C-alpha cells in the first residue's frame with residue numbers, strides 16, 4: 001500500500017521547487033518510513049538542481065532529514081516506530097569499503113544514493129501513478145514523509161533527548177563532513193597548525209572540530225568577513241580574508257609550514273595555494289565540490305621530499321551511527337555549537353531558504369516541515 005505525502009519537486013534551475021502531492025511505496029524489509037520534522041539545505045542539493053551531478057530529473061532532493069519513525073520493515077533493527085531519528089548518506093553494506101566501515105567510499109554509492117530509485121531500480125515514490133525520482137541519499141527529505149534505510153538512519157541517543165530535531169537535522173552531511181575531515185580523515189594532532197579554506201557549514205564544522213582536537217593555531221580563510229567573525233567565535237584563533245593576501249599572512253604566522261590544510265571551496269587555485277603551505281608530513285584535505293573537468297598540479301619533488309599528502313575526503317570518513325552519536329555528544333557538551341550556523345524557514349519557503357544559502361546570508365538553512 002502506498003502512503004500519501006507532500007514533496008518539493010525539483011525540475012532544474014529554471015523553475016522554483018514546487019511542493020506537490022506524491023505517494024511513497026510500501027516498505028521493503030530494510031526500510032523505515034519517517035515523518036519528517038526538519039531538513040537542512042546543502043550545496044549538494046543545488047549542485048543536483050544545476051545538473052552538476054548525474055541525478056535524474058525531476059527529483060525530490062533533501063539529504064539532511066530528521067524526523068519520527070512511523071513504520072519499519074521486518075529486518076530493521078536501528079529504530080522502531082516513535083523513535084527520533086536523523087538520516088545521512090546510504091551505502092550497500094557489503095563492498096570492500098563498507099567491509100572496513102568506510103561507507104562514504106561505498107563501491108555502490110551511486111545506485112544507493114543518486115539513481116533516483118532503490119539500488120535494484122524499483123521506485124520509492126510516485127506521482128499520479130508515474131515514477132518520481134527520489135531516494136536521494138537514501139532519503140529525499142524535502143518532503144513530509146520519506147523512506148529511509150537501515151544503513152543511513154541513526155536513532156538520536158537518549159543523551160540528546162533535549163535537543164530539538166530541527167537542530168539535529170543538518171548533522172548528517174556538511175557538519176559531519178567538516179568535523180570528520182579533521183577528526184577522522186586527517187586525524188589532526190594536538191598542538192599542530194591547521195588552515196581551513198572556506199567558512200561555510202563544512203569549514204565551520206572543521207573549525208569546531210580543530211578546537212576539539214586541540215590544533216593550534218586554527219586559521220580560517222574566507223572572502224566573507226561576517227563568516228570570518230563567526231569562525232573566530234567558534235574556535236578559529238586567526239581569520240584572514242582571501243582577498244587580503246591570506247597566504248602571505250599565514251606564511252608570516254607559521255613560517256615552518258602547516259600540519260594540515262582543508263579546502264572546502266573546490267576552487268583549483270585555492271587548493272594549490274593551500275597545498276604549498278604544508279610543512280613536511282603535512283596533509284591537504286579536499287572536500288569542496290569542484291568542476292568535474294578540473295585537474296590539480298603539485299610539485300613532485302616537494303610532495304615526495306616532504307612526505308606530503310593530498311587527501312580526497314568524502315563525508316568526513318563517517319561510519320554514520322557511531323560518528324553522528326559522537327558529534328551529538330560533543331554538541332550536548334557545548335563543544336560543537338552548530339546551532340550558531342542555522343537559520344530556520346517554513347517548508348513552503350524552500351525557495352527562499354535556497355536563496356539564503358546561495359547569497360551567503362544564512363550558513364545553514366533548515367526547513368521546518370512538521371512539529372515534533
Ligand SMILES: NC(=O)c1ccc[n+]([C@@H]2O[C@H](COP(=O)([O-])OP(=O)(O)OC[C@H]3O[C@@H](n4cnc5c(N)ncnc54)[C@H](O)[C@@H]3O)[C@@H](O)[C@H]2O)c1
Pocket residue numbers: 042043044047173174177197198199200201202203221222223224227242264265266267270286287288289290313314315316360363
Ligand atoms: N566531500 C564531501 O563529502 C562534501 C560534503 C558536503 C559538502 N561538500 C561540498 O563542500 C563544499 C563546501 O560546502 P559548504 O556547505 O560549506 O558550502 P559554502 O558555500 O557554505 O562554503 C564555502 C565557503 O567558501 C568561501 N569561499 C569562496 N571563495 C573563496 C576563496 N577564494 N577563498 C576562501 N574562501 C572562499 C565562501 O564564501 C563560503 O563561505 C561545497 O562544494 C559542497 O558541495 C562536500
Ligand SMILES: [Zn+2]
Pocket residue numbers: 042043044045063173174
Ligand atoms: Zn550535503
Ligand SMILES: [Zn+2]
Pocket residue numbers: 091092093094095096097098103105106107108109
Ligand atoms: Zn558498499
